[in-house]
Amino acid sequence: MRAGTDVMRYSDWLSNEAMKLTTKLNNSYHTPEEIREILSELTGKEVDETVSLFPPFYTACGKNISFGRRGGDERCTGKYGCGWNAG
Secondary structure, X not given: OOOOOHHHHHHHHHHHXXXXXXXXXXXXXXXXXXXXXXXHHHHOOOOOXXXXXXXXXXXXXXXXXXXXXXXXXXXXXXXXXOOOEEO
């Protein structure tokens, strides 16, 4: 990607949004419902109520992650979360 292009600006926006949301997720206590709400915002998709995740969780993007029913992994740190699928 070339600096200054629309694609690069969008990529930067996605990364910054992911940093904001993962910081929110990882730096204070959240109920399971709140965790799913944050994950839904991060991925841009509804996260099923059966999904369970124990932070910390990291990703460079987030929009290409999806969680299926009964998905989640208490060991997940998702450091390489782009393209990661659970469930």
